[in-house]
Structures are given as C-alpha cells and as structure tokens.
Amino acid sequence: xxxxxxxxxxxxxxxxxxxxxxxxxxxxxxxxxxxxxxxxxxxxxxxxxxxxxxxxxxxxxxxxxxxxxxxxxxxxxxxxxxxxxxxxxxxxxxxxxxxxxxxxxxxxxxxxxxxxxxxxxxxxxxxxxxxxxxxxxxxxxxxxxxxxxxxxxxxxxxxxxxxxxxxxxxxxxxxxxxxxxxxxxxxxxxxxxxxxxxxxxxxxxxxxxxxxxxxxxxxxxxxxxxxxxxxxxxxxxxxxxxxxxxxxxxxxxxxxxxxxxxxxxxxxxxxxxxxxxxxxxxxxxxxxxxxxxxxxxxxxxxxxxxxxxxxxxxxxxxxxxxxxxxxxxxxxxxxxxxxxxxxxxxxxxxxxxxxxxxxxxxxxxxxxxxxxxxxxxxxx
Ligand code: HEC
Numbered sequence: 001x002x003x004x005x006x007x008x009x010x011x012x013x014x015x016x017x018x019x020x021x022x023x024x025x026x027x028x029x030x031x032x033x034x035x036x037x038x039x040x041x042x043x044x045x046x047x048x049x050x051x052x053x054x055x056x057x058x059x060x061x062x063x064x065x066x067x068x069x070x071x072x073x074x075x076x077x078x079x080x081x082x083x084x085x086x087x088x089x090x091x092x093x094x095x096x097x098x099x100x101x102x103x104x105x106x107x108x109x110x111x112x113x114x115x116x117x118x119x120x121x122x123x124x125x126x127x128x129x130x131x132x133x134x135x136x137x138x139x140x141x142x143x144x145x146x147x148x149x150x151x152x153x154x155x156x157x158x159x160x161x162x163x164x165x166x167x168x169x170x171x172x173x174x175x176x177x178x179x180x181x182x183x184x185x186x187x188x189x190x191x192x193x194x195x196x197x198x199x200x201x202x203x204x205x206x207x208x209x210x211x212x213x214x215x216x217x218x219x220x221x222x223x224x225x226x227x228x229x230x231x232x233x234x235x236x237x238x239x240x241x242x243x244x245x246x247x248x249x250x251x252x253x254x255x256x257x258x259x260x261x262x263x264x265x266x267x268x269x270x271x272x273x274x275x276x277x278x279x280x281x282x283x284x285x286x287x288x289x290x291x292x293x294x295x296x297x298x299x300x301x302x303x304x305x306x307x308x309x310x311x312x313x314x315x316x317x318x319x320x321x322x323x324x325x326x327x328x329x330x331x332x333x334x335x336x337x338x339x340x341x342x343x344x345x346x347x348x349x350x351x352x353x354x355x356x357x358x359x360x361x362x363x364x365x366x367x368x369x370x371x372x373x374x375x376x377x378x379x380x
Contacts, residue, residue, distance in 0.1 A: 076088050101113050119318060121156045122317065122320065152171075168198055175212070196278070197282065255291050258291070332379050
C-alpha cells in the first residue's frame with residue numbers, strides 16, 4: 001500500500017482529549033458535527049447509486065457536502081502536546097482522506113470516490129468509540145431508515161453516530177444469517193469485526209463479547225480462516241470474562257496491563273496482519289486511551305504512545321491504517337534521545353519502508369526521506 005505524500009504534511013500530531021468537557025468548552029465542535037452529520041445524510045442517496053453519483057446534475061450538491069465533511073479537520077486544531085493525541089491525529093488523517101476523495105471526484109473518478117466516501121464512517125467511529133459520553137445521537141436518526149442502505153451499511157452508519165444499540169441489533173441479524181455467496185460472506189465477516197469493536201471498545205463488555213463469539217464458533221459454514229480466528233477470539237473473550245473485576249486502575253497499571261495484552265496478542269499472530277490477536281489488541285487500546293486521558297502528563301506517556309502505535313499497526317483498521325505512524329511520530333518528537341524514542345523511530349521507519357516497497361523495489365519520495373532523517377536525529 002502506498003503512502004500518500006499529503007499525509008505527511010498533516011502531522012506533527014497532537015492533541016486534545018475526548019472527554020465530554022472538551023466539547024462543552026467548545027460548542028463549535030458540536031455545531032461542526034451536526035453539519036457533518038447532515039452532509040453525510042445528504043450524500044447517502046448518491047452513495048447507493050453510481051448513476052446518481054456520477055450525474056453532472058448532482059455535482060454541485062455532492063461537492064458542497066464533500067467539502068462540508070472536511071470541516072472536521074478545523075474543529076480539532078493542534079493543541080498542547082500533553083494531551084491525548086488521538087482525536088487530532090484521526091482528524092488529520094480524515095482531512096487528507098477527503099482531500100483525495102474530492103480531487104478524484106473532480107477528475108471524474110466516480111467509482112473510487114463513491115466507495116471511499118462510503119467508508120468515511122470508519123473515521124467517525126474511530127473518534128466516537130472513545131468519547132466518554134453515554135449520549136447517543138438517536139434524535140438525528142429518523143431519516144436513516146429510508147436511505148436504501150444495505151444492512152451492514154446501515155449498521156455502520158448507526159455505529160458511526162453512536163447509536164450502538166441499533167447497530168448491534170443489525171450486526172446480530174447479519175451474524176444469524178447464512179451467507180449465500182462470496183459477497184454475503186464478506187459482509188458477514190466485516191459485520192463480525194465491527195460488532196466486536198462495539199462490544200470490546202465501546203461497551204467494554206466481556207460477557208456480550210463472549211456470547212457473540214460463542215454463537216458463531218458453532219458454525220461450520222464459515223471459511224477456515226474465519227473459524228480459526230473466531231476460535232481464538234472466543235478463548236480471549238473467555239479469559240477476559242474470567243478476570244476478576246479490578247478496582248479503578250491508575251495510569252501506570254493501565255499501561256502495564258495494556259503491555260501484557262499486546263505481548264499476548266502479538267504472540268498469537270502468525271504474520272503481521274494476522275487478526276488472531278485482535279480482541280487483546282482492542283482491549284489494550286482501551287486501557288491506553290484511558291491512561292492518557294486520565295493522566296496526559298504521565299512519565300510513561302512515551303511508552304503508551306509506542307504501545308498505541310503497535311496496537312493500531314496490528315489492527316489495520318481500513319480508515320485508520322495510518323494512525324500507528326502518527327503515534328510513533330508523536331512518541332519520537334516528545335521523547336528526544338531516549339530508548340523509547342529509538343524504538344518508536346524504528347517502527348516508524350519500518351512502516352515507511354514497507355509502505356513504499358512494491359514489486360518494482362523501494363521508492364521513497366524525497367520529503368519522506370527528509371522526514372525520516374529528521375526523526376532519526378531527534379531520536380538518537
Ligand atoms: C476527530 C474526532 C471526530 C471525528 C473524526 C468525528 N467526530 Fe463526531 N464528535 C466528536 C466529538 C469530540 C464529539 C462531541 C461528543 C460529546 O460532546 O458528547 C462529537 C459529536 C458528534 C455528534 C453529536 C453532536 C451533538 O449535537 O452533540 C454527531 C452527530 C457527530 N459527532 C457526527 C459525526 C460524523 C457523522 C462523523 C464522520 C463523518 C464524525 N462525527 C466524525 C469527534 C469526532
């Protein structure tokens with residue numbers, strides 16, 4: 001997968017936390033979100049139909065709504081470096097993603113632009129799965145039912161806008177169905193992954209997670225690779241279920257716990273993108289976000305950033321596939337000349353080399369090479 005140069009400009013990563021108080025301080029976040037939500041709704045009828053999406057008659061309105069979506073980037077400016085970097089990092093990736101979509105749309109690359117716009121909900125979920133508020137956006141949902149979305153698209157839309165009960169209900173229906181062809185199987189497996197992100201990351205509920213997997217592990221109609229990771233996930237959910245309730249953990253304990261989970265998850269992987277470790281990786285991100293949110297100035301912050309990078313690297317979330325790199329970069333910049341900074345630089349550069357290596361060799365753009373050199377110097 002090639003890394004676009006545009007992504008690099010965004011960087012230097014940083015920062016805000018996602019606690020409820022944040023948006024209370026900044027009502028413009030809410031205002032932006034409501035506009036973004038409306039634009040996403042407006043776009044749906046075009047997204048389900050390529051003729052409508054590519055019809056020149058609809059151009060002005062589609063371009064307007066795509067532009068409106070980009071507003072998110074401005075709602076999350078770079079801020080103090082001692083806050084949790086996640087939201088600013090996600091919003092920066094989101095900004096680059098939309099820039100690409102808008103330019104491809106403009107050049108008539110409709111199928112590509114349409115598919116990419118369909119998956120922007122991954123970014124919405126990326127932030128909203130971590131906001132510590134119980135408020136769901138149900139009141140905004142009325143129009144969704146009539147949009148003609150496929151069940152998994154509808155569920156994703158609900159999850160992205162924090163209507164988790166509705167989303168889970170649909171995922172469970174998908175998971176109770178018998179896929180009749182390859183596309184059905186793809187939707188089934190994707191539905192399973194998304195459902196687990198809700199039960200593990202949002203709800204943090206070992207029982208619900210275990211029950212979901214227990215049901216699926218009995219199925220013999222799934223492809224072998226899926227049976228393999230379902231069986232591992234079930235074991236991990238069981239281990240989680242059997243852990244005794246702990247009192248509220250503090251920063252360092254949270255990080256240590258996450259580190260153990262990541263070690264365990266990595267040991268389950270047979271290759272870097274192997275999904276076998278996902279339940280433990282997902283759980284680890286919860287503890288790490290919690291640690292950084294509760295104590296952004298922790299002396300273990302560098303380690304937490306490193307571990308977050310490692311977890312997101314393994315999870316390979318399509319929308320957030322570059323998030324790991326932003327965590328590694330934040331870790332290098334914040335901890336010059338330390339061991340952790342060297343480790344983070346190593347992971348950062350591995351990702352770059354891999355990203356630019358294809359069948360024809362390795363070609364790294366010049367600005368990317370400059371950045372590698374800069375980060376190496378900071379780390380050493
Ligand atoms: C960079 C992080 C981030 C991304 C990306 C993001 N959001 Fe949000 N969103 C937030 C935060 C923070 C809040 C405020 C939560 C609160 O105060 O409860 C929020 C709240 C909302 C709200 C509720 C607004 C209200 O009236 O309270 C809606 C609707 C919403 N987002 C829609 C979306 C949609 C649709 C997308 C994707 C296109 C999206 N958001 C992407 C961070 C994000």
